Amino acid sequence: MSSSPTRKQRQRPRRALWAVAGETLLEWIIRLSGISAIIFVLAIFVFVFREAAPVLTNEEFNLVEFFTSIAWYPTSAQNVRYGTLALIAGTFSVTALAMALAVPFGLGGAIYISEFCRPRTREVLKIVIELLAAVPSVVWGFIGLTVMSRLLVEYGGAPVGVNMLNGAIILALMAVPIIVSIGEDALKAVPDSFREAGIAMGASRWQLIYRVLLPAAKNGLLAAVLLGIGRAVGETMAVLMATGHAVQIPHGILDPIRTLTANVAAELGEAPAGSPHYRVLFMTGVLLFTITFVVNLTADFVIRGVKRK
Protein backbone atom coordinates (compact mmCIF):
# COMPACT_ATOMS: atom_id res chain seq x y z
CA MET A 1 0.00 0.00 0.00
CA SER A 2 2.55 2.51 1.03
CA SER A 3 4.94 1.65 -1.80
CA SER A 4 2.51 2.39 -4.68
CA PRO A 5 2.25 6.20 -4.33
CA THR A 6 6.02 6.49 -4.18
CA ARG A 7 6.33 4.41 -7.38
CA LYS A 8 3.88 6.73 -9.13
CA GLN A 9 5.80 9.74 -8.01
CA ARG A 10 8.95 8.19 -9.36
CA GLN A 11 7.33 7.35 -12.74
CA ARG A 12 5.92 10.76 -13.54
CA PRO A 13 9.14 12.74 -13.95
CA ARG A 14 10.54 9.93 -16.08
CA ARG A 15 8.39 10.97 -19.07
CA ALA A 16 10.50 13.10 -21.33
CA LEU A 17 9.31 16.54 -22.30
CA TRP A 18 9.20 15.68 -26.03
CA ALA A 19 6.94 12.73 -25.29
CA VAL A 20 4.48 14.95 -23.46
CA ALA A 21 4.62 17.60 -26.17
CA GLY A 22 4.25 14.97 -28.89
CA GLU A 23 1.26 13.52 -27.19
CA THR A 24 -0.44 16.89 -26.86
CA LEU A 25 0.27 17.63 -30.50
CA LEU A 26 -1.16 14.30 -31.60
CA GLU A 27 -4.16 14.90 -29.42
CA TRP A 28 -4.78 18.20 -31.17
CA ILE A 29 -4.30 16.74 -34.64
CA ILE A 30 -6.84 14.05 -33.87
CA ARG A 31 -9.21 16.60 -32.37
CA LEU A 32 -8.86 18.80 -35.46
CA SER A 33 -9.59 15.95 -37.84
CA GLY A 34 -12.65 15.20 -35.79
CA ILE A 35 -13.85 18.79 -35.94
CA SER A 36 -12.93 19.12 -39.63
CA ALA A 37 -15.93 17.01 -40.64
CA ILE A 38 -18.23 19.58 -39.02
CA ILE A 39 -16.33 22.43 -40.66
CA PHE A 40 -16.59 20.81 -44.07
CA VAL A 41 -20.32 20.19 -43.80
CA LEU A 42 -20.94 23.75 -42.65
CA ALA A 43 -18.63 25.15 -45.34
CA ILE A 44 -20.40 23.20 -48.08
CA PHE A 45 -23.75 24.47 -46.89
CA VAL A 46 -22.53 28.05 -46.63
CA PHE A 47 -20.96 28.05 -50.09
CA VAL A 48 -23.92 26.41 -51.79
CA PHE A 49 -26.26 28.84 -50.09
CA ARG A 50 -24.05 31.81 -50.92
CA GLU A 51 -24.21 30.92 -54.61
CA ALA A 52 -27.97 30.53 -54.38
CA ALA A 53 -28.92 33.45 -52.16
CA PRO A 54 -28.82 36.38 -54.63
CA VAL A 55 -31.67 34.84 -56.63
CA LEU A 56 -34.02 35.29 -53.67
CA THR A 57 -34.15 39.01 -54.41
CA ASN A 58 -34.35 38.57 -58.20
CA GLU A 59 -37.71 39.60 -59.57
CA GLU A 60 -37.82 36.69 -62.01
CA PHE A 61 -37.72 34.31 -59.08
CA ASN A 62 -40.60 33.57 -56.80
CA LEU A 63 -40.14 31.24 -53.85
CA VAL A 64 -43.79 30.15 -53.88
CA GLU A 65 -43.56 29.33 -57.57
CA PHE A 66 -40.30 27.49 -56.90
CA PHE A 67 -42.08 25.02 -54.62
CA THR A 68 -45.56 24.85 -56.14
CA SER A 69 -45.24 25.15 -59.91
CA ILE A 70 -44.38 22.30 -62.23
CA ALA A 71 -43.27 24.66 -65.01
CA TRP A 72 -39.50 24.40 -65.33
CA TYR A 73 -38.51 26.71 -68.20
CA PRO A 74 -35.08 28.07 -67.25
CA THR A 75 -34.11 29.10 -70.79
CA SER A 76 -37.48 30.12 -72.20
CA ALA A 77 -37.38 32.86 -74.81
CA GLN A 78 -40.67 34.35 -73.63
CA ASN A 79 -41.46 33.45 -70.09
CA VAL A 80 -38.76 32.12 -67.79
CA ARG A 81 -40.23 30.03 -65.00
CA TYR A 82 -38.49 28.14 -62.23
CA GLY A 83 -40.95 25.65 -60.75
CA THR A 84 -39.47 22.55 -59.20
CA LEU A 85 -42.61 20.75 -58.06
CA ALA A 86 -42.32 18.18 -60.85
CA LEU A 87 -38.67 17.59 -59.98
CA ILE A 88 -39.48 17.20 -56.28
CA ALA A 89 -42.31 14.83 -57.17
CA GLY A 90 -39.91 12.93 -59.42
CA THR A 91 -37.33 12.56 -56.69
CA PHE A 92 -39.83 11.43 -54.09
CA SER A 93 -41.79 9.07 -56.34
CA VAL A 94 -38.73 7.26 -57.66
CA THR A 95 -37.32 7.00 -54.14
CA ALA A 96 -40.58 5.67 -52.74
CA LEU A 97 -40.88 3.07 -55.48
CA ALA A 98 -37.24 2.09 -55.05
CA MET A 99 -37.82 1.60 -51.32
CA ALA A 100 -40.96 -0.46 -51.95
CA LEU A 101 -38.73 -2.79 -53.95
CA ALA A 102 -35.60 -2.61 -51.81
CA VAL A 103 -36.99 -2.85 -48.28
CA PRO A 104 -38.53 -6.36 -48.54
CA PHE A 105 -35.43 -7.70 -50.29
CA GLY A 106 -33.03 -5.87 -48.02
CA LEU A 107 -34.66 -6.85 -44.74
CA GLY A 108 -35.27 -10.38 -45.99
CA GLY A 109 -31.61 -10.64 -46.91
CA ALA A 110 -30.53 -9.27 -43.55
CA ILE A 111 -32.72 -11.77 -41.66
CA TYR A 112 -31.50 -14.66 -43.81
CA ILE A 113 -27.84 -13.79 -43.40
CA SER A 114 -28.10 -13.12 -39.70
CA GLU A 115 -30.42 -15.94 -38.62
CA PHE A 116 -30.79 -18.73 -41.15
CA CYS A 117 -27.76 -19.42 -43.26
CA ARG A 118 -24.69 -21.42 -42.36
CA PRO A 119 -21.43 -19.57 -41.62
CA ARG A 120 -19.86 -20.41 -44.96
CA THR A 121 -22.90 -19.26 -46.97
CA ARG A 122 -22.94 -16.14 -44.84
CA GLU A 123 -19.36 -15.28 -45.73
CA VAL A 124 -20.00 -15.79 -49.44
CA LEU A 125 -23.22 -13.77 -49.34
CA LYS A 126 -21.62 -10.91 -47.46
CA ILE A 127 -18.78 -10.68 -49.94
CA VAL A 128 -21.14 -10.73 -52.91
CA ILE A 129 -23.37 -8.08 -51.34
CA GLU A 130 -20.36 -5.87 -50.61
CA LEU A 131 -19.37 -6.30 -54.23
CA LEU A 132 -22.85 -5.16 -55.26
CA ALA A 133 -22.33 -2.02 -53.17
CA ALA A 134 -19.03 -1.36 -54.95
CA VAL A 135 -20.51 -1.16 -58.46
CA PRO A 136 -20.11 2.46 -59.62
CA SER A 137 -23.38 4.28 -60.19
CA VAL A 138 -22.58 5.10 -63.81
CA VAL A 139 -22.39 1.36 -64.47
CA TRP A 140 -25.84 0.95 -62.92
CA GLY A 141 -27.06 3.78 -65.12
CA PHE A 142 -25.63 2.06 -68.14
CA ILE A 143 -27.42 -1.17 -67.23
CA GLY A 144 -30.65 0.80 -66.84
CA LEU A 145 -30.22 2.55 -70.16
CA THR A 146 -29.36 -0.50 -72.23
CA VAL A 147 -30.50 -3.75 -70.59
CA MET A 148 -33.36 -2.73 -68.31
CA SER A 149 -35.01 -0.36 -70.76
CA ARG A 150 -35.22 -3.06 -73.40
CA LEU A 151 -36.68 -5.55 -70.92
CA LEU A 152 -39.28 -3.04 -69.75
CA VAL A 153 -40.44 -2.33 -73.31
CA GLU A 154 -40.48 -5.98 -74.33
CA TYR A 155 -41.98 -7.62 -71.24
CA GLY A 156 -43.28 -4.74 -69.12
CA GLY A 157 -45.41 -3.19 -71.86
CA ALA A 158 -43.91 0.23 -71.21
CA PRO A 159 -44.16 2.81 -74.00
CA VAL A 160 -40.61 4.04 -73.24
CA GLY A 161 -37.83 2.02 -71.66
CA VAL A 162 -36.34 4.83 -69.62
CA ASN A 163 -38.87 5.65 -66.93
CA MET A 164 -39.58 5.77 -63.22
CA LEU A 165 -39.73 1.99 -62.78
CA ASN A 166 -36.37 1.59 -64.51
CA GLY A 167 -34.80 4.19 -62.23
CA ALA A 168 -36.43 2.68 -59.17
CA ILE A 169 -35.15 -0.82 -59.95
CA ILE A 170 -31.63 0.55 -60.39
CA LEU A 171 -31.89 2.56 -57.16
CA ALA A 172 -33.26 -0.48 -55.34
CA LEU A 173 -30.28 -2.52 -56.48
CA MET A 174 -28.03 0.20 -55.11
CA ALA A 175 -29.87 0.53 -51.79
CA VAL A 176 -30.24 -3.19 -51.02
CA PRO A 177 -26.58 -3.74 -50.03
CA ILE A 178 -26.77 -0.87 -47.54
CA ILE A 179 -30.00 -2.14 -46.04
CA VAL A 180 -28.69 -5.69 -45.82
CA SER A 181 -25.38 -4.87 -44.16
CA ILE A 182 -26.74 -2.36 -41.64
CA GLY A 183 -29.85 -4.45 -41.01
CA GLU A 184 -27.69 -7.51 -40.38
CA ASP A 185 -25.59 -5.58 -37.88
CA ALA A 186 -28.76 -4.51 -36.08
CA LEU A 187 -29.99 -8.11 -35.85
CA LYS A 188 -26.56 -9.28 -34.70
CA ALA A 189 -26.66 -6.68 -31.94
CA VAL A 190 -29.68 -8.39 -30.35
CA PRO A 191 -28.19 -10.36 -27.41
CA ASP A 192 -28.19 -14.14 -27.79
CA SER A 193 -29.99 -14.40 -24.48
CA PHE A 194 -33.13 -13.14 -26.29
CA ARG A 195 -32.85 -15.99 -28.80
CA GLU A 196 -32.13 -18.54 -26.09
CA ALA A 197 -35.10 -17.37 -24.06
CA GLY A 198 -37.35 -17.58 -27.12
CA ILE A 199 -36.20 -21.08 -28.02
CA ALA A 200 -36.58 -22.14 -24.40
CA MET A 201 -40.19 -20.97 -24.52
CA GLY A 202 -40.73 -23.29 -27.46
CA ALA A 203 -40.94 -20.64 -30.15
CA SER A 204 -40.46 -21.74 -33.76
CA ARG A 205 -37.82 -19.95 -35.83
CA TRP A 206 -40.45 -17.78 -37.51
CA GLN A 207 -42.04 -16.85 -34.20
CA LEU A 208 -38.62 -16.05 -32.79
CA ILE A 209 -37.88 -13.65 -35.66
CA TYR A 210 -41.30 -12.11 -35.89
CA ARG A 211 -42.05 -11.73 -32.19
CA VAL A 212 -38.62 -11.30 -30.61
CA LEU A 213 -35.86 -10.25 -33.00
CA LEU A 214 -37.72 -7.79 -35.22
CA PRO A 215 -39.17 -5.78 -32.31
CA ALA A 216 -35.80 -5.83 -30.53
CA ALA A 217 -33.87 -4.68 -33.61
CA LYS A 218 -36.62 -2.30 -34.77
CA ASN A 219 -34.61 0.90 -34.50
CA GLY A 220 -31.54 -0.48 -36.22
CA LEU A 221 -33.63 -1.81 -39.08
CA LEU A 222 -35.40 1.52 -39.44
CA ALA A 223 -32.04 3.25 -39.57
CA ALA A 224 -30.93 0.82 -42.30
CA VAL A 225 -33.98 1.74 -44.35
CA LEU A 226 -33.46 5.47 -43.79
CA LEU A 227 -29.84 5.27 -44.92
CA GLY A 228 -31.03 3.41 -48.00
CA ILE A 229 -33.45 6.29 -48.65
CA GLY A 230 -30.61 8.78 -48.26
CA ARG A 231 -28.64 6.89 -50.87
CA ALA A 232 -31.59 6.86 -53.26
CA VAL A 233 -32.44 10.55 -52.87
CA GLY A 234 -28.87 11.66 -53.48
CA GLU A 235 -28.10 9.36 -56.39
CA THR A 236 -27.49 11.26 -59.62
CA MET A 237 -25.77 9.48 -62.44
CA ALA A 238 -27.89 6.35 -62.47
CA VAL A 239 -31.20 8.22 -62.37
CA LEU A 240 -29.99 10.71 -64.97
CA MET A 241 -29.47 7.84 -67.37
CA ALA A 242 -32.40 5.60 -66.47
CA THR A 243 -35.40 7.82 -65.71
CA GLY A 244 -35.91 9.51 -69.08
CA HIS A 245 -35.30 13.05 -67.90
CA ALA A 246 -38.79 14.40 -68.49
CA VAL A 247 -40.26 17.24 -66.41
CA GLN A 248 -43.70 16.01 -65.37
CA ILE A 249 -45.70 14.75 -62.43
CA PRO A 250 -45.79 10.98 -62.97
CA HIS A 251 -49.23 9.39 -63.32
CA GLY A 252 -47.99 5.81 -63.28
CA ILE A 253 -44.83 3.89 -62.60
CA LEU A 254 -44.04 3.66 -66.31
CA ASP A 255 -43.92 7.44 -66.82
CA PRO A 256 -40.56 9.09 -67.42
CA ILE A 257 -39.55 11.58 -64.74
CA ARG A 258 -36.73 13.94 -63.83
CA THR A 259 -35.18 14.18 -60.37
CA LEU A 260 -33.65 17.18 -58.62
CA THR A 261 -30.17 15.68 -58.75
CA ALA A 262 -30.31 14.75 -62.43
CA ASN A 263 -31.59 18.21 -63.27
CA VAL A 264 -28.64 19.90 -61.57
CA ALA A 265 -26.18 17.51 -63.21
CA ALA A 266 -27.63 18.08 -66.67
CA GLU A 267 -27.99 21.85 -66.54
CA LEU A 268 -25.32 23.29 -64.26
CA GLY A 269 -22.51 22.89 -66.79
CA GLU A 270 -24.36 25.02 -69.30
CA ALA A 271 -25.92 27.68 -67.14
CA PRO A 272 -23.77 30.84 -67.37
CA ALA A 273 -22.09 31.38 -64.00
CA GLY A 274 -23.92 33.99 -61.94
CA SER A 275 -27.08 33.94 -64.05
CA PRO A 276 -30.46 33.43 -62.35
CA HIS A 277 -30.64 29.93 -63.87
CA TYR A 278 -27.29 29.06 -62.26
CA ARG A 279 -28.42 30.40 -58.90
CA VAL A 280 -31.75 28.56 -59.05
CA LEU A 281 -29.84 25.34 -59.67
CA PHE A 282 -27.83 26.06 -56.53
CA MET A 283 -31.16 26.67 -54.79
CA THR A 284 -32.24 23.15 -55.74
CA GLY A 285 -28.88 22.07 -54.32
CA VAL A 286 -29.83 23.69 -51.00
CA LEU A 287 -33.18 21.91 -51.17
CA LEU A 288 -31.49 18.55 -51.80
CA PHE A 289 -29.01 19.18 -49.03
CA THR A 290 -31.90 19.86 -46.66
CA ILE A 291 -33.72 16.68 -47.69
CA THR A 292 -30.70 14.40 -47.24
CA PHE A 293 -29.79 16.21 -44.03
CA VAL A 294 -33.23 15.55 -42.57
CA VAL A 295 -33.14 11.90 -43.63
CA ASN A 296 -29.66 11.33 -42.20
CA LEU A 297 -30.48 13.17 -39.00
CA THR A 298 -33.59 11.05 -38.52
CA ALA A 299 -31.51 7.93 -39.10
CA ASP A 300 -29.01 9.17 -36.57
CA PHE A 301 -31.61 9.80 -33.91
CA VAL A 302 -33.09 6.38 -34.52
CA ILE A 303 -29.68 4.69 -34.18
CA ARG A 304 -29.03 6.60 -30.98
CA GLY A 305 -32.33 5.27 -29.73
CA VAL A 306 -30.91 1.77 -30.21
CA LYS A 307 -27.78 2.54 -28.25
CA ARG A 308 -29.67 3.96 -25.32
CA LYS A 309 -31.46 0.66 -25.00
Add this chain to the structure above:
Amino acid sequence: MIVSRAHFVGTVALILAACFCLLSGCRESSEASGSRATIQNKGSDTMVNVAQAWAEEYRRVRPDVDVEVSGGGSGVGIAALIKGTVDIANASRNMKPEEMAQARANTGKMPVELIVGYDALAVFVHKDNPLDEISIDQLAGIYSEKGTITLWSQLGVQIPNTRHDEIVRISRQSSSGTYEFFREKVLSKKDFKLGSLDMNGSKEVVELVAGTPTAIGYSGMGYASAGVKMLKIAKEPGKPAVEPTMRTTLSKEYPIARSLQVYTLGQPAGEVKEYIEWMMGPDGQRVLEESGYVPLPSKAGGR
Protein backbone atom coordinates in the same frame (compact mmCIF):
# COMPACT_ATOMS: atom_id res chain seq x y z
CA MET B 1 -9.94 -9.74 -45.54
CA ILE B 2 -11.38 -9.77 -49.02
CA VAL B 3 -12.38 -6.15 -48.78
CA SER B 4 -8.92 -5.08 -47.70
CA ARG B 5 -7.40 -7.11 -50.52
CA ALA B 6 -9.72 -5.41 -52.97
CA HIS B 7 -8.67 -2.07 -51.52
CA PHE B 8 -5.05 -3.04 -51.95
CA VAL B 9 -5.54 -4.03 -55.57
CA GLY B 10 -7.49 -0.84 -56.17
CA THR B 11 -4.76 1.28 -54.63
CA VAL B 12 -2.06 -0.38 -56.70
CA ALA B 13 -4.10 0.11 -59.85
CA LEU B 14 -4.64 3.75 -58.95
CA ILE B 15 -0.94 4.35 -58.36
CA LEU B 16 -0.07 2.67 -61.65
CA ALA B 17 -2.67 4.75 -63.45
CA ALA B 18 -1.33 7.91 -61.82
CA CYS B 19 2.25 7.04 -62.87
CA PHE B 20 1.07 6.38 -66.39
CA CYS B 21 -0.77 9.68 -66.54
CA LEU B 22 2.27 11.52 -65.25
CA LEU B 23 4.53 9.88 -67.78
CA SER B 24 2.24 10.48 -70.74
CA GLY B 25 1.54 13.99 -69.48
CA CYS B 26 5.25 14.73 -69.39
CA ARG B 27 5.70 13.42 -72.88
CA GLU B 28 2.88 15.50 -74.24
CA SER B 29 3.99 18.70 -72.61
CA SER B 30 7.54 18.27 -73.86
CA GLU B 31 6.16 17.84 -77.35
CA ALA B 32 3.95 20.87 -77.00
CA SER B 33 6.90 22.97 -76.04
CA GLY B 34 8.53 21.86 -79.29
CA SER B 35 7.09 22.66 -82.67
CA ARG B 36 3.54 21.35 -82.09
CA ALA B 37 0.63 23.73 -82.27
CA THR B 38 -2.67 23.03 -80.54
CA ILE B 39 -6.06 24.31 -81.64
CA GLN B 40 -8.87 24.22 -79.10
CA ASN B 41 -12.24 23.49 -80.71
CA LYS B 42 -15.46 23.25 -78.74
CA GLY B 43 -19.21 23.56 -79.08
CA SER B 44 -22.18 22.24 -80.98
CA ASP B 45 -23.14 18.69 -80.30
CA THR B 46 -24.66 18.52 -83.77
CA MET B 47 -21.26 19.29 -85.25
CA VAL B 48 -19.13 17.21 -82.92
CA ASN B 49 -19.09 14.25 -85.32
CA VAL B 50 -17.77 16.29 -88.20
CA ALA B 51 -15.47 18.30 -85.95
CA GLN B 52 -13.82 15.09 -84.80
CA ALA B 53 -13.62 13.73 -88.32
CA TRP B 54 -11.98 17.00 -89.41
CA ALA B 55 -9.48 16.84 -86.57
CA GLU B 56 -8.54 13.26 -87.41
CA GLU B 57 -8.21 13.94 -91.10
CA TYR B 58 -6.23 17.10 -90.48
CA ARG B 59 -3.73 15.13 -88.40
CA ARG B 60 -2.88 13.26 -91.59
CA VAL B 61 -2.39 16.48 -93.53
CA ARG B 62 -0.61 18.41 -90.80
CA PRO B 63 0.85 16.00 -88.23
CA ASP B 64 2.42 18.90 -86.34
CA VAL B 65 -0.95 20.43 -85.42
CA ASP B 66 -3.16 19.03 -82.68
CA VAL B 67 -6.84 19.84 -82.84
CA GLU B 68 -8.62 19.16 -79.56
CA VAL B 69 -12.36 18.74 -80.04
CA SER B 70 -15.11 18.63 -77.47
CA GLY B 71 -18.89 18.94 -77.67
CA GLY B 72 -21.35 20.03 -75.02
CA GLY B 73 -23.68 22.16 -77.09
CA SER B 74 -23.49 25.38 -79.06
CA GLY B 75 -24.11 27.36 -75.88
CA VAL B 76 -21.15 25.73 -74.17
CA GLY B 77 -18.83 26.48 -77.09
CA ILE B 78 -19.97 30.08 -77.30
CA ALA B 79 -19.58 30.50 -73.53
CA ALA B 80 -16.01 29.21 -73.85
CA LEU B 81 -15.32 31.63 -76.70
CA ILE B 82 -16.61 34.51 -74.59
CA LYS B 83 -14.19 33.45 -71.84
CA GLY B 84 -11.46 33.21 -74.46
CA THR B 85 -10.60 29.59 -73.64
CA VAL B 86 -11.11 28.16 -77.14
CA ASP B 87 -9.72 29.07 -80.55
CA ILE B 88 -12.74 27.94 -82.51
CA ALA B 89 -16.34 27.61 -81.28
CA ASN B 90 -18.71 25.44 -83.30
CA ALA B 91 -22.34 26.48 -83.33
CA SER B 92 -25.45 25.17 -85.00
CA ARG B 93 -27.20 28.44 -84.20
CA ASN B 94 -26.13 32.03 -84.69
CA MET B 95 -24.39 33.88 -81.92
CA LYS B 96 -26.77 36.37 -80.32
CA PRO B 97 -25.89 40.07 -80.42
CA GLU B 98 -25.54 40.19 -76.63
CA GLU B 99 -23.15 37.23 -76.73
CA MET B 100 -21.10 39.08 -79.35
CA ALA B 101 -21.04 42.12 -77.09
CA GLN B 102 -20.03 40.02 -74.08
CA ALA B 103 -17.18 38.45 -76.02
CA ARG B 104 -15.99 41.84 -77.11
CA ALA B 105 -16.18 43.26 -73.60
CA ASN B 106 -14.36 40.24 -72.20
CA THR B 107 -11.61 39.68 -74.73
CA GLY B 108 -11.45 42.93 -76.67
CA LYS B 109 -12.04 41.09 -79.94
CA MET B 110 -15.22 40.78 -81.99
CA PRO B 111 -16.19 37.21 -82.85
CA VAL B 112 -16.07 36.41 -86.56
CA GLU B 113 -18.54 33.99 -88.09
CA LEU B 114 -17.73 31.59 -90.91
CA ILE B 115 -20.28 29.21 -92.40
CA VAL B 116 -18.64 25.83 -92.91
CA GLY B 117 -21.59 23.72 -94.02
CA TYR B 118 -25.32 23.08 -93.76
CA ASP B 119 -27.47 20.64 -91.92
CA ALA B 120 -31.04 19.56 -92.29
CA LEU B 121 -32.79 19.10 -88.96
CA ALA B 122 -34.52 15.77 -89.49
CA VAL B 123 -37.60 14.61 -87.62
CA PHE B 124 -37.30 10.94 -86.74
CA VAL B 125 -39.86 8.27 -85.91
CA HIS B 126 -39.43 4.54 -85.31
CA LYS B 127 -38.85 2.57 -88.51
CA ASP B 128 -42.16 0.69 -88.11
CA ASN B 129 -44.18 3.89 -87.79
CA PRO B 130 -46.49 4.14 -90.84
CA LEU B 131 -46.32 7.95 -90.83
CA ASP B 132 -44.34 9.36 -93.77
CA GLU B 133 -44.83 13.08 -93.60
CA ILE B 134 -45.75 15.78 -91.16
CA SER B 135 -46.35 19.51 -91.32
CA ILE B 136 -44.67 22.20 -89.26
CA ASP B 137 -48.07 22.97 -87.68
CA GLN B 138 -48.48 19.38 -86.61
CA LEU B 139 -44.99 19.37 -85.14
CA ALA B 140 -45.84 22.50 -83.18
CA GLY B 141 -49.05 20.82 -82.04
CA ILE B 142 -47.02 17.91 -80.72
CA TYR B 143 -44.15 19.82 -79.12
CA SER B 144 -45.37 23.25 -78.03
CA GLU B 145 -46.70 24.09 -74.60
CA LYS B 146 -50.22 24.77 -75.80
CA GLY B 147 -50.20 22.06 -78.49
CA THR B 148 -53.12 19.66 -78.51
CA ILE B 149 -51.70 16.68 -80.40
CA THR B 150 -50.81 13.96 -77.91
CA LEU B 151 -51.95 10.78 -79.67
CA TRP B 152 -50.78 9.13 -82.87
CA SER B 153 -54.42 8.56 -83.84
CA GLN B 154 -54.81 12.34 -84.05
CA LEU B 155 -52.33 12.17 -86.92
CA GLY B 156 -54.28 9.30 -88.43
CA VAL B 157 -51.80 6.54 -87.81
CA GLN B 158 -51.71 3.46 -85.64
CA ILE B 159 -48.36 2.13 -84.54
CA PRO B 160 -48.03 -1.60 -85.27
CA ASN B 161 -47.13 -4.15 -82.58
CA THR B 162 -48.07 -1.94 -79.64
CA ARG B 163 -51.25 -0.98 -77.85
CA HIS B 164 -49.90 2.46 -76.95
CA ASP B 165 -51.24 5.47 -78.77
CA GLU B 166 -49.60 8.28 -76.87
CA ILE B 167 -46.82 10.17 -78.62
CA VAL B 168 -43.53 9.95 -76.74
CA ARG B 169 -41.81 13.29 -77.36
CA ILE B 170 -38.06 13.25 -77.39
CA SER B 171 -36.27 16.57 -77.21
CA ARG B 172 -32.87 18.02 -76.30
CA GLN B 173 -31.38 19.64 -73.23
CA SER B 174 -31.90 23.38 -73.08
CA SER B 175 -28.31 24.42 -73.92
CA SER B 176 -28.42 22.64 -77.24
CA GLY B 177 -28.32 24.70 -80.44
CA THR B 178 -30.63 22.15 -82.00
CA TYR B 179 -33.15 22.75 -79.20
CA GLU B 180 -33.06 26.51 -79.76
CA PHE B 181 -33.26 26.14 -83.53
CA PHE B 182 -36.28 23.85 -83.24
CA ARG B 183 -37.94 26.24 -80.80
CA GLU B 184 -37.36 29.16 -83.14
CA LYS B 185 -38.32 27.52 -86.43
CA VAL B 186 -41.01 25.06 -85.42
CA LEU B 187 -42.53 26.49 -82.25
CA SER B 188 -42.05 30.12 -83.34
CA LYS B 189 -40.17 30.81 -80.07
CA LYS B 190 -42.95 29.48 -77.86
CA ASP B 191 -42.06 27.07 -75.08
CA PHE B 192 -41.89 23.31 -75.28
CA LYS B 193 -44.59 21.19 -73.68
CA LEU B 194 -43.34 19.79 -70.37
CA GLY B 195 -42.80 16.05 -70.13
CA SER B 196 -40.61 15.55 -73.17
CA LEU B 197 -37.61 13.29 -72.67
CA ASP B 198 -34.65 15.67 -72.89
CA MET B 199 -31.59 13.84 -74.14
CA ASN B 200 -28.06 15.14 -73.83
CA GLY B 201 -26.95 14.43 -77.38
CA SER B 202 -28.10 14.03 -80.96
CA LYS B 203 -27.09 10.39 -80.96
CA GLU B 204 -29.06 9.60 -77.80
CA VAL B 205 -32.20 11.01 -79.42
CA VAL B 206 -31.87 8.71 -82.42
CA GLU B 207 -31.05 5.69 -80.26
CA LEU B 208 -34.07 6.26 -78.05
CA VAL B 209 -36.37 6.72 -81.04
CA ALA B 210 -35.00 3.49 -82.53
CA GLY B 211 -35.86 1.65 -79.31
CA THR B 212 -39.30 3.21 -78.78
CA PRO B 213 -42.06 2.45 -81.33
CA THR B 214 -44.25 5.40 -80.29
CA ALA B 215 -41.51 8.03 -80.17
CA ILE B 216 -40.82 11.13 -82.23
CA GLY B 217 -37.59 13.09 -82.04
CA TYR B 218 -35.39 15.57 -83.89
CA SER B 219 -31.68 15.64 -84.68
CA GLY B 220 -29.26 16.49 -87.43
CA MET B 221 -29.81 14.47 -90.61
CA GLY B 222 -26.31 13.00 -90.22
CA TYR B 223 -27.38 10.98 -87.19
CA ALA B 224 -29.96 8.85 -89.03
CA SER B 225 -29.63 5.13 -88.35
CA ALA B 226 -31.26 1.92 -89.59
CA GLY B 227 -33.72 1.87 -86.69
CA VAL B 228 -35.37 5.19 -87.49
CA LYS B 229 -37.23 6.87 -90.34
CA MET B 230 -36.84 10.50 -91.42
CA LEU B 231 -40.17 12.21 -92.06
CA LYS B 232 -40.88 14.46 -95.01
CA ILE B 233 -41.79 17.90 -93.79
CA ALA B 234 -44.45 20.20 -95.23
CA LYS B 235 -44.07 23.89 -94.55
CA GLU B 236 -47.83 24.38 -94.41
CA PRO B 237 -50.59 21.78 -94.35
CA GLY B 238 -51.62 20.96 -97.91
CA LYS B 239 -48.30 21.90 -99.41
CA PRO B 240 -46.10 19.07 -100.67
CA ALA B 241 -43.86 17.53 -98.04
CA VAL B 242 -40.13 17.69 -98.68
CA GLU B 243 -37.61 15.01 -97.89
CA PRO B 244 -34.42 16.17 -96.18
CA THR B 245 -31.67 15.72 -98.74
CA MET B 246 -28.57 17.58 -99.77
CA ARG B 247 -30.39 19.21 -102.69
CA THR B 248 -33.48 20.31 -100.76
CA THR B 249 -31.31 21.68 -97.98
CA LEU B 250 -29.27 23.89 -100.30
CA SER B 251 -32.31 25.03 -102.28
CA LYS B 252 -34.07 25.89 -98.97
CA GLU B 253 -37.07 23.80 -100.03
CA TYR B 254 -36.67 21.79 -96.85
CA PRO B 255 -38.11 24.07 -94.19
CA ILE B 256 -35.94 23.29 -91.18
CA ALA B 257 -32.42 23.44 -92.53
CA ARG B 258 -29.74 25.58 -90.99
CA SER B 259 -26.19 26.64 -91.51
CA LEU B 260 -23.35 25.33 -89.38
CA GLN B 261 -20.82 27.92 -88.37
CA VAL B 262 -17.56 28.34 -86.58
CA TYR B 263 -16.64 31.43 -84.59
CA THR B 264 -13.20 32.79 -83.87
CA LEU B 265 -12.16 35.80 -81.82
CA GLY B 266 -11.17 38.36 -84.40
CA GLN B 267 -10.17 37.37 -87.93
CA PRO B 268 -8.65 33.88 -87.84
CA ALA B 269 -4.87 33.92 -88.15
CA GLY B 270 -1.96 31.51 -88.27
CA GLU B 271 -2.68 27.83 -87.74
CA VAL B 272 -6.34 28.50 -86.94
CA LYS B 273 -6.80 30.28 -90.24
CA GLU B 274 -5.14 27.45 -92.16
CA TYR B 275 -7.30 24.89 -90.39
CA ILE B 276 -10.54 26.73 -91.17
CA GLU B 277 -9.50 27.24 -94.78
CA TRP B 278 -8.81 23.53 -95.04
CA MET B 279 -12.25 22.80 -93.52
CA MET B 280 -13.91 24.92 -96.17
CA GLY B 281 -11.75 23.57 -98.96
CA PRO B 282 -12.45 20.42 -101.00
CA ASP B 283 -10.92 17.95 -98.50
CA GLY B 284 -12.71 19.38 -95.50
CA GLN B 285 -15.99 19.53 -97.37
CA ARG B 286 -15.60 15.91 -98.47
CA VAL B 287 -15.22 14.92 -94.78
CA LEU B 288 -18.29 17.01 -93.94
CA GLU B 289 -20.33 15.26 -96.61
CA GLU B 290 -19.15 11.82 -95.46
CA SER B 291 -20.31 12.66 -91.92
CA GLY B 292 -23.83 13.21 -93.22
CA TYR B 293 -23.98 17.00 -93.49
CA VAL B 294 -24.49 19.21 -96.51
CA PRO B 295 -21.36 20.81 -97.99
CA LEU B 296 -21.10 24.42 -99.08
CA PRO B 297 -22.17 25.05 -102.68
CA SER B 298 -19.08 23.98 -104.61
CA LYS B 299 -18.42 27.19 -106.58
CA ALA B 300 -18.46 29.46 -103.60
CA GLY B 301 -15.76 27.32 -102.03
CA GLY B 302 -14.93 29.61 -99.18
CA ARG B 303 -17.18 32.50 -98.56
